[in-house]
Amino acid sequence: MSSNEIKQEIYNLVDLLNKYSYKYYVEDISEITDTQYDLLYKKLEKLEEDFPELILKNSPTQRVGDVTLSEFSKVRHTTPMLSLSNTFSKEELKDFDNRIKSTLNIKYLTYICELKIDGLAVSITYKNGDLVSAATRGDGTIGEDVTENIKTIFSIPKELNSKVDIEVRGEVYLPRKSFEILNKKRLENKEPVFANPRNAASGSIRQLDSKITAQRKLSAFIYSMVNSNESTQEDNLINSKKYGLPVNENYKICNNINEVIEYIEYWDKNKANLPYDIDGIVIKVNDVSYQEKLGYTQKSPKWATSFKFPEEELATKLLDIELSVGRTGVVTPVAILEPLTISGSTVSKATLHNKDVIEELEICIGDTVVVKKAGEIIPKITKVIKELRLPNSKPYKFPDYCPSCNSKLIWEKENPFVKCENFDCKEQTIKKIIHFASRDALNIEGLGDKQIISLYENKIISGIIDLYSLNKENLLNMDRMGEKSATNLLNSIENSKISSLDKVIYALGILNVGKKAANIIAKKYENLTNLKEAKLEELIELEDIGHITALSVIEFLSYKKNTDLIDNLIEIGINPTHLHQDKKENIFTNKVVVLTGKLTKLTRNESKSYLENFGAKVTSSVTSKTDYLICGEKTGSKLEKANELNIKILTEEDFINIMKG
Incomplete structure (x- = not known):
């Protein structure tokens, strides 16, 4: 055969095997026997072995997994991966329907219903049609880079049918056949079996050795495109399929909530016939313009919900x-x-x-x-x-x-909860410190639950404020705490003083005050000094602060130990001012700022929030319109471009000094 004939033969085999794989993994259709598939696969392998320069990126032989990582790197999602609210009854669904129609002031609404695959949510990015990165949901803001493992999944194309730049979201799952085969092998090897396909899928996608992931035979369905220009969710699914992405065909357009309920009832009875597990139905407003009007809560879109099937x-x-x-x-x-x-x-x-x-x-x-x-x-x-x-x-x-x-x-009769009101209660105190140091609060890296318990039990700390009196000698007396770890932890504690007011309020651990309520309260009182003087009637008037939350704040402030804690925080320099654009200005006001590299003392969210509070526009690319580039560790091309354009460059230390004023 000539070189062109060999090239065409390889192309035909890759195309054919990929089509068979799509039918098998996505549509559960076996168009040829396993033996026939293996013969074609081996033929392709032999051709690629003889002509390695002709191997195609999307060849099924390239999905065997050949990368072993020491750890997963962290990835910040360009758009948060939010979770869905849950409903468990027809009444809750009808309430959801009425609430949306009332908000939009309309009588009729079209929904799209999709099967809720019981797997692991992932985000996948394609550049010029090529798969370049993939990450798990993580906490919704930061996930783990699982690109190499995603590349081993046959149903996910490494190369799209179109040279487009898109980010898609989907669910990785383990088909029931794959689950049975996996557990059978584990039994033969005297290894513990997985409890269910979801646990197996989660464990498989988070293997550091991609060869192990490849052996598990995972599959996936794509359910959305990020920031697409389509007018409906159905169009998103249709175009995803046109690009060659795996889309679950069992979705349905429903013209009212009764049709939604009929769809749910059908799949509740028939879900056992599927080749994969589902744990409910996802209901979305189909019209994207309506989705944009409805918006989001901090955790989930207001235009979608999931109906969870009743469990046994x-x-x-x-x-x-x-x-x-x-x-x-x-x-x-x-x-x-x-x-x-x-x-x-x-x-x-x-x-x-x-x-x-x-x-x-x-x-x-x-x-x-x-x-x-x-x-x-x-x-x-x-x-x-x-x-x-x-x-x-x-x-x-x-x-x-x-x-x-x-x-x-x-125990008060009108309140079903029993309380311990001893401020020096050991378990209560430890959990307060754990909450204070948690990621969503003051984010003290390196201070985990075990370290906090050890510090408390060894009488090195007795409360939150004692964290700021720790020294290296204290820490080096702890188990598994070396010189470097102690230095890093002390730096992290010191850096926690640079936090936004809403995070500090949330860190106080006031009953019923979550992140959203803390932000609302921060806007009202502007600093901790003012918060101490909060009045019940003021709090009740705040939008989205209910009577119960308002009472919880006033009760918290009624205890001297709590106000003493606030005073102590203020004394050591933790009394941030909630910044209003119309009241505060600095060098970043109305400027275009880019962050690059790894920030070691601040999170990206904290940095972005600070800049935006001063009216800065934070972008991801360096252009001639960029005013400042703030650099962390391991910077790349953005720093080079900023130097070429004579853009003002700040180190993380410079940035922190500006924040401190």
Whole structure:
């Protein structure tokens, strides 16, 4: 054969094998036998071995996985990967429908319903039609780079049918056939089997050795394109398929909420016939212009929700009830169960919520109880099978004293939660410190739960403010704490002083004050000094701050230990001012700023938030319109371009000094 004939033969084999793979992995259709497929595959392998210069990027032989990583690098999503709100009943769906139509002031609305694949969410980026990167959802803002592992999945094209630049979101899953084969092999190798396909998919995509990922035979479906110009969600799916991306064909356009409910009922009865697991249905407003009008909450789009299928209920034995003291002092009972497998997961704990639930169930240790998992992270006990109760069993009595500090517990009849109001309660204090140092609060890197517990138990710290008195000598006395780790942790603690006001308010751990409420309160009071003087009537008037949240803030401020903590934070320099564009200006006001490289003392979000508060426009590319380039470690082409254009360059240290004023 001539060179051109060989090239054409390779092209034909790659095209044919990829089509067979798409049919098999996406549509569950076997157009040829495994033996026939293997013969074609081996023929392609032999040609590529003889003519390696003719190997195509999208050849199925290039999906075997040949990269081993030491760790996954972090990736910041260009657009947050939000989660969906959940509904569990027809009434909740109708409320969702009424709320949207009321907001849009319309009578009729078209929805698109899609199967909710039980897998792992990923984001995949193509440049000029080539797959260049892929990341897990992570916390929605920062995920893990799993590009090499995604490249091993046959249903995901390494090269699109069009030379486009797009970012798509999808779900990686393990087909049931692949799951059965995987667990069979693990049993033969005397390895623990996976509880369900979802756990197996998650574990497979996060393998550092991509060869292992390739062996697992994962698949995927794409469900959205980021920042597309399409007018409907259906158009997004249609165009995704045109590009060669795997799209689940079982979606349906519904002209009203009753059609949505019919679709849900159909798949609730027929989901077992699918070659993969689904755990519900995703309902989206089809019209993209309506989606834009409806917008987002901090966690999820307002124009979409998921209906979670009711999960099975099973009976098991209640072995014990453990009590956990939270950072706000609320004591939560948790049922310890004889382990059982429910909806594919092994369950050994279930929530009992509060004192009222225990009394309503008339629960006894040793009872046979019914456990249900319906969307919660921890399942719940729904009933006690009293006919199986042991003779002489006595109902569980909620203790009068805190299991952590032995203080008298407080219970008000109008409030079902039992509280420990001892500010020096060990478990409560530790959890307050853990919350204060967490990523969403002051983000003290290197200070994990175990380190905080060790510092507390060794009497090095007794509360939040003691973190700022730590020295290297304190830290070096701890297990597994070397010179470098101690230095890094002390730097991280010092850098936590440069935080936005909303993060500091959230870090205080006020009951019912989440990130959104903290931001609203920060805008109102502008600094901690003013917050101390907050009034109930002021808080109630704030948009999205309800009566309960307002009362929680006032109650928090009524305790001297809490106001002392605020005073101590102010004294050590943690009293940021909430910045208003119309009130504050600095060198970044109305300037175009680009961030590049790895920032070691600040997160990208903190830096961007600070700049935008001063009216700066933060962009991703260096152009002639860029005013400042702020550089972290390991900068690349952006720094070179900034030098060429004579753009003002600031180091991270320069930036921090400007922030400090």
